[in-house]
Amino acid sequence: MQKRFIPAVLVLSVLLAMFVVCGLQMERTRARFATGAEVRRVYLTFDDGPSTVVTGRILDILKKEDIKATFFIVSDMARTRQETLSRIAKEGHSIGVHSASHDYARIYASDEALLSDIDECAAYILQVTGIKPRLYRFPGGGHERQKELIRERGYTIIGWNAVCGDEEIKDATAWELSQEAARTSKGKDPVILLLHDSARHRATADALPAIIAHFREEGCVFCAF
Numbered sequence: 001m002q003k004r005f006i007p008a009v010l011v012l013s014v015l016l017a018m019f020v021v022c023g024l025q026m027e028r029t030r031a032r033f034a035t036g037a038e039v040r041r042v043y044l045t046f047d048d049g050p051s052t053v054v055t056g057r058i059l060d061i062l063k064k065e066d067i068k069a070t071f072f073i074v075s076d077m078a079r080t081r082q083e084t085l086s087r088i089a090k091e092g093h094s095i096g097v098h099s100a101s102h103d104y105a106r107i108y109a110s111d112e113a114l115l116s117d118i119d120e121c122a123a124y125i126l127q128v129t130g131i132k133p134r135l136y137r138f139p140g141g142g143h144e145r146q147k148e149l150i151r152e153r154g155y156t157i158i159g160w161n162a163v164c165g166d167e168e169i170k171d172a173t174a175w176e177l178s179q180e181a182a183r184t185s186k187g188k189d190p191v192i193l194l195l196h197d198s199a200r201h202r203a204t205a206d207a208l209p210a211i212i213a214h215f216r217e218e219g220c221v222f223c224a225f
């Protein structure tokens, strides 16, 4: 080969190699979007609120991070925090029924009591936000007959498969909560993470940025129900 052609050949080879690499990368990206299989999903779900300070701080963080979450409401809490409940709806988060009273003795007294607790909470959510909730999370678990009755009322029952430990670990620090969220969600897809936003869960709001950072580092996408 003549010497003056060598630089041109080298440039062409490099360009060809870049072309092949880019093509492969595009193919991989296209496959990921087509199947959705490689994108791990995380649902942040908050129970027992709203509270003024903790829910407010959580909403600020979610807004800053541009993440939508799911809030399971206790309507007795919401009655004195109507503005916070409205804000959850206005900012585009999903809202579900958790309970009116969160009082197990009352709720689980009978099937009628359970359904009336759900109806009361749903009616309040509708009155304040204009949204008719279609999601339900048991305050203390339910058996199959109760699940069937709730599904017949048109609800999708949402459980969880990972926790941040804000109910399980006594006086947990924000660091412990973020570690627990990472530990219990390991290997799960989707991750449905249980968190709490009632007034005593300040550490949960403190831990939220680290929890979000952890899932972002793992390449997850955040979803709401």
Ligand SMILES: [Zn+2]
Binding pocket: 047, 048, 098, 102, 138, 139
């Ligand atoms: Zn609860």
